[in-house]
Amino acid sequence: MGILINKDTRVLVQGITGHEGSLQTEQMIDFGTNIVGGVTPGKGGSEVHKKPVFDSVKEALGETDVDASVIFVPPQFAADGIFEAIDNGIELIVCITEGIPVHDMMRVWAYLKTSSSRLLGPNCPGITTPGASKIGIMPNPIHRPGNIGVVSRSGTLTYEIVDTLSKNGIGQSTSVGIGGDPVNGTSFVDVLELFEEDPETHAVVLVGEIGGTVEEDSIEFIKQMSKPVISYIVGVSAPPGKTMGHAGAIISMGVGTALEKIQAFEKAGITVAKSPSEIVRHVKLPPYKV
């Protein structure tokens, strides 16, 4: 089963006529995703990969039910696309777009909280439940159905981890990329909660990185989980982030480096892998053994 999506999930593609949107729509269709149509203002009435294109989300909803929307709209217009999806009551909004101004995302977040929509991303690779549905841009061939949940802040690193798992015979229940932007929607904890409740998920691989505190924020929840979590946190050798003046130093005092995150995880008794192959080793060991 996996989390958030299944083979029946009806997906709308916002920005379907763009290069990226069109290409990825084709990939999603190939994967088996139930794409019901797309939206590009001014292109209503046309078709992309035999899927109808509408001028607005509202017009799309007049023709078909929609459970989720995936956004490939250019960064300057992406926030508006998210607002449109929220206002139209789309339950799951996956925003792939990279480079959205952070002020836009703060406004989106404040707005999102007043709705019942869930936002995944932006600047994320999306979500894939092998054998069922894919909303996003993860390469099709790397996935393999199974019982490991993957949640990550990265794009290509997620592919690397998923690919490594699959090649070692370890399938995934669902792989989720929450995105690496400073302000985004769904958090590690949100996804971990879903994995904890998902009977198909037996263990979780969490891939973190430097910056922010989303990894630290998930520690308390991980400690309460019944399922094992193997973490992998990158950026140990990364140059220290440029702090944002004194204000940045004051507000983020003493948090955010990869080493600090790793230490915090280890102190909490959470397994920290040092490499993708170590993740595989940990997953194959008891008590996680799948």
Add this chain to the structure above:
Amino acid sequence: MGILINKDTRVLVQGITGHEGSLQTEQMIDFGTNIVGGVTPGKGGSEVHKKPVFDSVKEALGETDVDASVIFVPPQFAADGIFEAIDNGIELIVCITEGIPVHDMMRVWAYLKTSSSRLLGPNCPGITTPGASKIGIMPNPIHRPGNIGVVSRSGTLTYEIVDTLSKNGIGQSTSVGIGGDPVNGTSFVDVLELFEEDPETHAVVLVGEIGGTVEEDSIEFIKQMSKPVISYIVGVSAPPGKTMGHAGAIISMGVGTALEKIQAFEKAGITVAKSPSEIVRHVKLPPYKV
């Protein structure tokens, strides 16, 4: 018992040092209201009627717990006072101020929805539970403890009704003035729901007036209530409201006059009194008889 407030409710007065705020604070204290202090920026450290004055709600909360706040701040600053109360997590905010710009109130309303605070008003006389507590400006002597809930959009008309009830030996569980502004907080339905659940309330008197649709909006709920509701709707002889251009006519098409409201109530089988004395008669009749 009554609704929303009781003798233990700790009340903060925002705008306590103003003429109105100070006068009404004294009246509330006389009534038995548990006033814990007041707020006026720049007047922190002083006292009004032996109650401490603070510069901000936050500073007040540093010294005392607060369950409710009553706002006597001038209209141009009242919205800010409400925002401050919301941000500080005050559960019940009673805004007496009349003349707040409607754009301010639309912003307040959108903000309020993201919080767990309840706003009563603005431009309202407040709430009184006889024998327990009064937050607002209803004259002290008109109340009498009993089992009739009163909810009204008016100020002085509420006094008239409450006074008439009391003089005829009919006491009130709680009297609530929701305020007459186009955009306000607590609605008729909100109050009716509370009365429906309140064991001390045996019947409800609802006082409505021309304009808007809050009366019509409460009909469905009233029909489901187990307790009798006697309504009184004024403005039958009032000049037709100046419609706001075509837009006003389009948006409020066919609603808002007192006669239309009365007809809608009667059609729904809700008792409509023609005068205060008729309210008394209805309350004393079976099945409402108290």
Add this chain to the structure above:
Amino acid sequence: MKLYEYEAKEIFLKYDIPIPKSSLVSDIYGAGEAAQKMKDVVIKAQVHTGGRGKAGGIARASGPLEANNSARRILGMSIKGFPVKKVLIEEYREPLKEMYLGITIDRKAKCPVIMASPQGGIDIEDIAKNSPEKITTVHIHPLAGIHEYQARMLAKSLDRNNIPELIDIIKKLYRVFIDNDCQLVEINPLAQTKDGIIALDAKMVIDDNALSRQDFPEEENGSLEEIARKNGMSYVGLDGDIGCIVNGAGLAMATLDMVKYYGGTPANFMDVRAGANEEQVKKALEIVSSGKNVKSIIINIFGGLTKCDEAARGIIDILPELKIPLVIRLSGTNETEGRAMLEKHGIRLAASTEEAAKGVVELGNSNQ
């Protein structure tokens, strides 16, 4: 507060919303001069009422002479009781299509609402009634403001061939609405012409509660409404003969209803507001008694913020000059003091709103 068309258009200009070239004139000489600069003009009466066109307050003219004649005629007019003091001489722009665009407040949704119709003009309300599907309605989140996609939807519903131009106008109109604390801003017709989209008319109503932070010149007309407003009270003239003075709008409406219920007809609605003092009550009596046809007056005060003794003092102050019989009811704060003061002057008091209403109607009947 309603703005005149020309005032609203001045604001549109500031926000770069396209309007026809125009001149505002208050005499016929100005009209000729203004018309000289334009070929084909429209002369429009500037009055605070609708139906100008049907009343003959709008005229087309070619050249200064015709403009002068029309302006002379219109400047002499009175439309629904409003004398025309100013006319707007506007370049005529032929509408190829007349659309409607309006923003107001949806009380139920508690937020701004934008309405657009591809068919506008004087029949817009009929269109709304008979073909509601032609009106596109979009609610705006008061904190988030208008989203681009919303402006786009509205623009598409107006005219799918001019979407970018219309998006621009819609977003600017929303800014006008917000920045000026509007209760209403309306363009009807919003016209498509051969040179682009243009606002041929403009209507704006400003929230009275926000006037203290907005900068609009108040026009004085010496009306009783205006005098009352300046004294912090609210007066509306009506057709009957019973003057009414009440504190609080709800109680005032109840009082008027009651007067009517007992067979009388109110001469006015007068809310002296909660907290009225001696001076205001006195002023209210002056205003109400100066209304034409007023044969008797009911005063109904339920003291809360208003104190009954203050009200009584205000009444006693003006008593010697007053030629009209009064029925008074005083309740609430300082009731005993107030009643005592009035009774000393031989004034009988009613015990309730109903008794007072009945009393004032009977007074009128016995006078006849």
Add this chain to the structure above:
Amino acid sequence: MKLYEYEAKEIFLKYDIPIPKSSLVSDIYGAGEAAQKMKDVVIKAQVHTGGRGKAGGIARASGPLEANNSARRILGMSIKGFPVKKVLIEEYREPLKEMYLGITIDRKAKCPVIMASPQGGIDIEDIAKNSPEKITTVHIHPLAGIHEYQARMLAKSLDRNNIPELIDIIKKLYRVFIDNDCQLVEINPLAQTKDGIIALDAKMVIDDNALSRQDFPEEENGSLEEIARKNGMSYVGLDGDIGCIVNGAGLAMATLDMVKYYGGTPANFMDVRAGANEEQVKKALEIVSSGKNVKSIIINIFGGLTKCDEAARGIIDILPELKIPLVIRLSGTNETEGRAMLEKHGIRLAASTEEAAKGVVELGNSNQ
């Protein structure tokens, strides 16, 4: 993007935030002329780094001669590797009290946060660490904006004797923050002087993602960082000798970590981003190979949006000119094609990130 102090102050001026009178000069003649108009001046190096003062990049001067001398000295300086090309000649304003005011984004709360401290100046971070109670922190709702009461609380925490003046500055600074898509705007010190409150320094960082809608001149310095950015990639120079080219920041960090894990030291961080094409991969190789000390290069591509065959083509394009040994790993989209193309050129490919990292480190060791 960081702004220079003078750029930030130009923006402050537009928003009416008080700043000292000043002139920006890039030669010593200008300095003398500027100083002539002011009595007592401060000459401040305009560089994108902190610690100017300690490095001698700030000097006080009285009169044109002294100003000239100081400006000459500072214009010849280089601070932490940044050559000083411009100095700001500013009227000296004696601070009676130095405060701190800053606005940034709280990632955890996902909203702007305003920080104020009555004690500012160069030691603000120590103050934050050792006396956190001196810092007042207020979070702002991104849709509602700053509330008056919040500005008042911050103002009171700064200086209870100048509350209205400070409220005004705080609200304006918040507008600066919003209107300019700031990641940071900071006044340190915000000084109380005998003539009022004034911003003696100004720091602004603009969100790079918003530069397309903001109008800031980009300064060119010809650095590898800049070349990479202009080609849609992200490069950061480091101290080691192993060049690294990876698509995606996360995978890039993982690759660097792995290199270090096997005992190597990365010469750079280079993210060619998801979707990199032939040209970008070629450009990336040019940039990375031109870094000093680069003895070997690891290329790690996991094709998703990036296609492995495109990447391979980019590598092959530059191969003839390249003098540095490569270790390459290609996975994902069009992997087979890409690998085949490279193998045709005799390039051995690693099967995983770990193998590639290990390989590139061993390459370095065997070279020594």
